[in-house]
Amino acid sequence: MPSPWLGIEIGLGGLRANQRALEITGHNIANVHTEGYSRQSPVFETTPALDYPVASEPGQIGTGVHIARTNRYREMFLDLQYRKHSANYGYSKTLVDFYDQLEGVWQEPSDYNLRAHLDRFWDALQDLANRPGAYDARVTVIESGKALVQVAKSLHQQMEDLGKSLEDRIQADVTELNRMANDVAQLNEQIARVQAQGQTAHDLEDKRDLLLDQMAAMAGVRWELTPAGRVTVYIGTHRLVNGAAAVPDPVDEVVGDATGAQYVLKWSSDSSAITLTSGELAATLEARNVLLPYFSSKLDTLVSVVAGKINWQHSQGWPQSGDFFRGVNPKDPNASPPEEFTLDWNLFDVDPDIESDPWQIAAAASGPTITESDGENARKMAALFDAALSGLDNSTVGEYYRATEADLGVRARKERSVEETLRIQVQQVRTLRDSTSGVTLDEEVARMIQYQQAFGAAARLITTVDEMLDKLINGTGAVGR
Numbered sequence: 001m002p003s004p005w006l007g008i009e010i011g012l013g014g015l016r017a018n019q020r021a022l023e024i025t026g027h028n029i030a031n032v033h034t035e036g037y038s039r040q041s042p043v044f045e046t047t048p049a050l051d052y053p054v055a056s057e058p059g060q061i062g063t064g065v066h067i068a069r070t071n072r073y074r075e076m077f078l079d080l081q082y083r084k085h086s087a088n089y090g091y092s093k094t095l096v097d098f099y100d101q102l103e104g105v106w107q108e109p110s111d112y113n114l115r116a117h118l119d120r121f122w123d124a125l126q127d128l129a130n131r132p133g134a135y136d137a138r139v140t141v142i143e144s145g146k147a148l149v150q151v152a153k154s155l156h157q158q159m160e161d162l163g164k165s166l167e168d169r170i171q172a173d174v175t176e177l178n179r180m181a182n183d184v185a186q187l188n189e190q191i192a193r194v195q196a197q198g199q200t201a202h203d204l205e206d207k208r209d210l211l212l213d214q215m216a217a218m219a220g221v222r223w224e225l226t227p228a229g230r231v232t233v234y235i236g237t238h239r240l241v242n243g244a245a246a247v248p249d250p251v252d253e254v255v256g257d258a259t260g261a262q263y264v265l266k267w268s269s270d271s272s273a274i275t276l277t278s279g280e281l282a283a284t285l286e287a288r289n290v291l292l293p294y295f296s297s298k299l300d301t302l303v304s305v306v307a308g309k310i311n312w313q314h315s316q317g318w319p320q321s322g323d324f325f326r327g328v329n330p331k332d333p334n335a336s337p338p339e340e341f342t343l344d345w346n347l348f349d350v351d352p353d354i355e356s357d358p359w360q361i362a363a364a365a366s367g368p369t370i371t372e373s374d375g376e377n378a379r380k381m382a383a384l385f386d387a388a389l390s391g392l393d394n395s396t397v398g399e400y401y402r403a404t405e406a407d408l409g410v411r412a413r414k415e416r417s418v419e420e421t422l423r424i425q426v427q428q429v430r431t432l433r434d435s436t437s438g439v440t441l442d443e444e445v446a447r448m449i450q451y452q453q454a455f456g457a458a459a460r461l462i463t464t465v466d467e468m469l470d471k472l473i474n475g476t477g478a479v480g481r
Contacts, residue, residue: 006050006063007465012045013064014458020067021451028439029448036210038204038437039073072202076225078433079209083216085123085429087278089422090217094283095291096419098166099412102295105158106408114155114299115401117148118306118385125382128363132375138358141378145324145350152303156345158298166288168262170256173281177219178253179241180211181233184241187211187248188230192245195229220278236275263288298404300343304328305391307348308341309384317362317377324361326351339391 021042031037045068049060107113124137124144131137187208194201208231215221215233221240222233230243236253242250253268263285265274276282308330311323327347330338354360365376385397392400 003097006061007468008462010062010064011458011462011465013066014461015455017042017044017065017067018451018455018458022448022455023143024070025444025448025451029441029444030322032044032439032444036206036213037439038202038206038209041071041073042067043069044069048412070200070202072200073437074205074209075436078429078436079212082426082429082433083213083221085422085426086213086217087220090280090425091220091278092415092419092422094280095287095415098283098287098291099408099415101162102159102292103408105155106295107405112151113146114151114302115398115405117144117151117244118397118401120144121148122382122385125378129375129379129382131365132373132378135358138361138363141361142350142355142358145254146355149325149349152299153348155299156296156303159292159299163288163296166284166292167258167263170265170281170284170288173218173284174254174256174265177215177281178251180215180218181241181251181253184208184211184215184231185232186243188243190251191229201229203450204273212268216279218279219281238272238274246248252261261289261293278342295404295408301391302397302400302404303310303348304341304343305339305389306384306397307343308338309389309391310381312337313381313384314362314375316380318364318367319360319362321354321360321362322353324354325349328382339389341391 021044024040024042028039030295044065047066049062049064049464052059090178113123120139121144124141128134173262187204191201191204191208194204212221212223212233219235222234224234226232226243226244228243228245230245231241232239232243233241238252240252240254244250249269254265254274255268256263256265258264265276265281265285266272267274267280276285305327307328311325311328312330314324315322326349327344329342331342361378363378364374365380366374388394388396389400393403395403421432
């Protein structure tokens with residue numbers, strides 16, 4: 001006959017198991033809004049059975065239940081898909097943000113943008129060609145020229161500022177990436193220690209997985225899980241976090257610096273270059289190293305060719321007072337006429353001598369006196385705006401500006417379309433992953449009620465067995481007393 005106390009042990013096991021299950025459910029409910037949290041679930045198992053002591057009644061006696069382990073609901077395949085799509089989306093979204101900023105710089109309101117001031121300068125030259133002896137026409141040319149210089153320099157400065165903000169963002173991302181890598185390395189050791197003791201470290205694994213999500217979005221990292229529970233994190237084929245045991249320096253940090261025209265990322269261990277192909281940081285580097293210099297060169301070319309050609313034509317007229325704009329020089333001093341020019345933005349302005357004396361504008365084709373009819377050189381300067389210039393890819397000033405503006409618009413629209421597609425993909429994978437890993441309050445409340453009822457039933461079992469034992473202990477042999 002089994003021990004009369006077995007029923008109490010079974011009931012006690014039920015109390016413990018269901019109490020633990022209630023604690024796990026409560027943990028799920030408390031973390032319903034915790035980013036990166038994965039739902040946990042208790043696994044109930046029977047405790048080892050006892051052989052029945054009477055040979056005539058073969059079989060085993062059940063001894064109750066216990067929580068064998070706690071499952072963490074996480075699918076590695078979904079993590080892989082989510083991080084892949086997240087890296088691509090982070091790359092595209094960052095480029096869209098850059099194009100939005102660049103469009104804001106390049107495409108200012110039409111009354112104030114560079115194109116409007118080019119048109120006003122052309123109008124002023126046309127007016128001077130028609131009225132070369134009018135002082136006000138000459139002043140208007142100077143004022144419209146200075147306005148053109150100011151808006152061009154402002155546009156150049158805004159693009160310079162945009163480049164500096166990109167560098168600041170790169171450095172901030174590098175700092176954050178290194179911080180996350182060090183956090184992953186620390187979590188690796190904590191998780192490995194817990195698992196070495198035969199325990200689970202689900203909450204620590206959630207924290208590490210959230211960091212891996214963020215690192216994938218930032219730098220497109222990939223990872224491998226080691227048997228000891230650590231992860232090795234890679235950028236390309238190089239280890240950012242070494243998941244091997246007992247590594248003196250588990251993290252090879254990223255360092256970055258502007259080297260000439262390029263902003264370069266390198267490994268701190270050997271200074272080898274890092275190539276990123278996806279993630280926010282890769283897009284910021286592309287914006288800083290490729291896209292911004294491309295559109296900056298378009299601005300430099302447009303302004304330098306317009307100012308340089310005006311200078312050359314101005315030097316052909318009378319009075320022979322030199323260049324109209326300063327800070328612009330032919331790349332080939334022997335070319336006549338020159339087609340390519342260098343531009344010094346710090347010096348770029350209307351020549352001070354012309355600004356102080358409008359009669360120094362070489363509007364006439366010849367001298368020595370200014371007449372009301374000789375505005376031929378001013379007419380030739382104005383005609384430059386309608387000429388196909390080799391320095392502007394054999395297009396006119398207006399065509400070159402519109403082509404640059406259109407190029408920016410097409411790139412931005414294309415990237416926005418890509419971003420929207422990738423955003424939908426990320427959302428779909430995230431929804432699928434959340435359906436597996438996320439906490440659903442209705443389900444947790446249903447489980448809570450289930451465990452509560454089981455806990456109450458186990459308590460009732462103990463009470464019933466207690467009453468039976470009381471009868472056995474206190475009632476046996478009491479007849480006839």
